[in-house]
Amino acid sequence: MSTRARTKPQRDRHQEIVEAAAQVITDRGLAETRIQDIADRCGVSPGLILYYFGSKDRLLVEALTYANDQSYLRTSRELRKLPAASQRMDRLIELSVPGLLPEYSLLDEWALWLEIWVRALRDPEMAKERENLDRRWVQSISEVIRYGRQTGEFPSDAADADDIAMEFGAMVDGLAIQVLLNDTVMTPSRMHDICLDVARRLIGYDGTR
Amino acid sequence: MSTRARTKPQRDRHQEIVEAAAQVITDRGLAETRIQDIADRCGVSPGLILYYFGSKDRLLVEALTYANDQSYLRTSRELRKLPAASQRMDRLIELSVPGLLPEYSLLDEWALWLEIWVRALRDPEMAKERENLDRRWVQSISEVIRYGRQTGEFPSDAADADDIAMEFGAMVDGLAIQVLLNDTVMTPSRMHDICLDVARRLIGYDGTR
DNA sequence: GCCTCTCGTTTGAACCGTCAGTCAACCTGA
DNA sequence: TCAGGTTGACTGACGGTTCAAACGAGAGGC
Incomplete structure (x- = not known):
């Protein structure tokens, strides 16, 4: 809960990922949604997605x-x-x-x-x-x-x-x-x-x- | 020589597979339906499914x-x-x-x-x-x-x-x-x-x- | 009756790309 | 230095598809 970060414009990562995920699901459909797609969409590595959510399903x-x-x-x-x-x-x-x-x-x-x-x-x-x-x-x-x-x-x-x-x-x-x-x-x-x-x-x- | 087909296709194989597929989709959902499941359901090899339908999607x-x-x-x-x-x-x-x-x-x-x-x-x-x-x-x-x-x-x-x-x-x-x-x-x-x-x-x- | 050739059917394993999830190392700001 | 954030290569499993070989029922020949 830092108030500000400098090097990267990081807002709440959690939020950011959820929004990206919603967009990918909208675009490609739930069945065709890969973690990689979501990671790409918010310029982040796949590993980080799992770091925050534990599993794709969640x-x-x-x-x-x-x-x-x-x-x-x-x-x-x-x-x-x-x-x-x-x-x-x-x-x-x-x-x-x-x-x-x-x-x-x-x-x-x-x-x-x-x-x-x-x-x-x-x-x-x-x-x-x-x-x-x-x-x-x-x-x-x-x-x-x-x-x-x-x-x-x-x-x-x-x-x-x-x-x-x-x-x-x-x-x-x-x-x-x-x-x-x-x-x-x-x-x-x-x-x-x-x-x-x-x-x-x-x-x-x-x-x- | 129990349930196995000794002779030619007992019924229409095409039909048989479609019915099995419908049942599997009903049971497990479209997303979780594997060719293997359908093959198992009608006692047949996965290869045969593709032989008849060319692709899973069809x-x-x-x-x-x-x-x-x-x-x-x-x-x-x-x-x-x-x-x-x-x-x-x-x-x-x-x-x-x-x-x-x-x-x-x-x-x-x-x-x-x-x-x-x-x-x-x-x-x-x-x-x-x-x-x-x-x-x-x-x-x-x-x-x-x-x-x-x-x-x-x-x-x-x-x-x-x-x-x-x-x-x-x-x-x-x-x-x-x-x-x-x-x-x-x-x-x-x-x-x-x-x-x-x-x-x-x-x-x-x-x-x- | 018996062999054999043929062709559509069927098999099962191998192939191959894909993808969720893991992990050890690497930042970076405090 | 420390801790949480971040990476990205790796893995292990999975599953669609391919394929060469095997099978078996009929046709025809002997």
Whole structure:
């Protein structure tokens, strides 16, 4: 925990490696990710990676959760800035569609979800993390709903906010998979339309699109 | 001279290997599947696998599509036996929930979907196959809907059958992922309830549950 | 019936690149 | 000098692929 290092601009190495790992996983896929790739990416020797993480697996799990974490925090922060619940909902939807916004596409993030899921199939630690990450996303949907009901923007007579969020979140997952995999029928804009439509139907607000 | 083949290829070797491969992938996951495992599973030498398929990758893609294919055909055949559209729909839902029916759980089939998706991320051939497979499943939903409308069992004033099927199918995918990964909140029976509920809401029929 | 030739099938070991993980030595700043 | 950070060559195992040889079922000849 030195405050500063001179010869090398070393920030927290741990952090640096995790970020590099997340990028490599995004680029090449989990199965094709080598320790050497990660080492190259942050200009370091392979040995050092093991020095910090002990094993490749530990690093991979941390990288996957870290990337998702960042993505969540970024989105969450952005939503909180918007005053109206309907704006938050619409923006949340916009940000959920892979490849809809070119500058901010979330394509990578969705690809990482797939990797997380496959790994969670057989890695209990990953399975547990996956549930935490997922729960948080669903909660941020239901928070928007509750927020809208509190401010009177959304009607309060509809179903339980958590139930709606779960159902809606599941549909977003399913649609996102198709869009991510370049389905010819399910395009980003079609997914966007469907999501807006379903959200309005479930929550009961009208959009000004 | 027990289990050994004395004569010519007992059955189609190609077929035999594909089936063995699908089982191994199901058991150990795509990433952990070795040619040796597949060879062991059908009592054959590793060399023979390559003799028939040229490369591991070609076999894997074929095995993944084959397994999904079988699962689809089995389901499709079963649905066609049921007279009423509502029965077909309910059964289709039942069969879609991983682990709901102990004897017939589809757990494996869903796990294979995950593998297909990840592979499709970077393998164009797999991506194309994936779209074919997926389209077929969605179509079998919309066929049930159209069938019900034809027989007057379902109202015809609701949305387009294809749109409903797509939306519903996406939600099933999303929910199935959670159930498959042993989510503590999203249990098989909860998924089942949600699916029945949403199906009735979207299609507009009432269940006799 | 028996031999033999042939060709598709099958084997098993060898080949060879790859890669996670190890280790002894080497910084470098305090 | 000391300690933690860093290196990079090394290793040991692994696993896809190759290949030369063996096998065995039929066809045809005798």
